[in-house]
Amino acid sequence: MFQPRADRYSQITVRMNRYSVPVRLIGRQVRVVLHASYLVVYDGRAEVARHPRLATRGETLLELDHYLEALIRKPGALPGATALEQARAAGKFTPVHDAWWSAVRQAHGDAAGTRALIEVLLLHRSMAHDHIVAGIHAALSAGALTAEAVAIEARKASQTEPVPDAPRPAPTPVTSLILRRLANLPPDTRPIPSVAAYDQLLRHRPAAPPAQ
Incomplete structure (x- = not known):
């Protein structure tokens, strides 16, 4: 484990190579854990950066997001x-x-x-x-x-975007409390409402602007 300090360029040095960290960590000491093919940078317990390990010394690896x-x-x-x-x-x-x-x-x-x-x-x-x-x-x-x-x-x-090989859930019967209550209501004998007035409004609405 290494504990380098981020310099004014928001970079740390680990085994003669330089890696970027988020700019908010400039001047702070961080903790670096090396793995076989990558390294992980921590600020306290929070992971703040992850880089592939550089094989040749003297190289620099920067993450634009940082x-x-x-x-x-x-x-x-x-x-x-x-x-x-x-x-x-x-x-x-x-x-x-x-x-x-x-x-x-x-x-x-x-x-x-x-x-x-x-x-x-x-x-x-x-x-x-x-x-x-x-x-x-x-x-x-x-x-x-x-x-x-x-x-x-x-x-x-x-x-x-379709999800590849996503399993489809099996259909299940709808047995909600609302539907059970509606089933026990008396039949509705009121006449079907008319929407003629709304049809007139639709016929007189302004034309839609052309698509961008």
């Missing part, structure tokens, strides 16, 4: 960031991310567009990567250049 809180304050640092290049190489930052980022910067400017991208990247903390990528693609196709639009489309993707 820097998002700092980058949203200084968005100009993102384009040339080593963490971004490593995320691209690992397939975490996809061409779809890049296409949406380019479009939103063109629409809203570099700083505002990059902050919007970082808000999208923060969604990865609570949603599956594939759903976020699908959400970005759908939002880009619709010209919806906001993080909120990406989140909505990502949720749609998560709800419509």
Whole structure:
């Protein structure tokens, strides 16, 4: 076990290699547990980072997610960031991310567009990567250049994606207390209500706006 301190670059050194930790831990001492192929970083008892172990000494492994809180304050640092290049190489930052980022910067400017991208990247903390990528693609196709639009489309993707080999529950009879009570009520002899007035309202409602 190792107990390195996170430096001002939000990195720790373990056996001559450097690994990133969340920026909130700058200046703090953390605990590192080494395993055969990976290492886990703890702040107290909470796991705060997990990295593959680097085989060659003198290398650096950075996780883009660890820097998002700092980058949203200084968005100009993102384009040339080593963490971004490593995320691209690992397939975490996809061409779809890049296409949406380019479009939103063109629409809203570099700083505002990059902050919007970082808000999208923060969604990865609570949603599956594939759903976020699908959400970005759908939002880009619709010209919806906001993080909120990406989140909505990502949720749609998560709800419509089929679950492979999901067992279907066997049908069960509905035997609720409400249905048993309704079965004992006397028959309703009132005439069926008319909806003619509502039909007239529907015929006169304004035309829907064209789809975006």
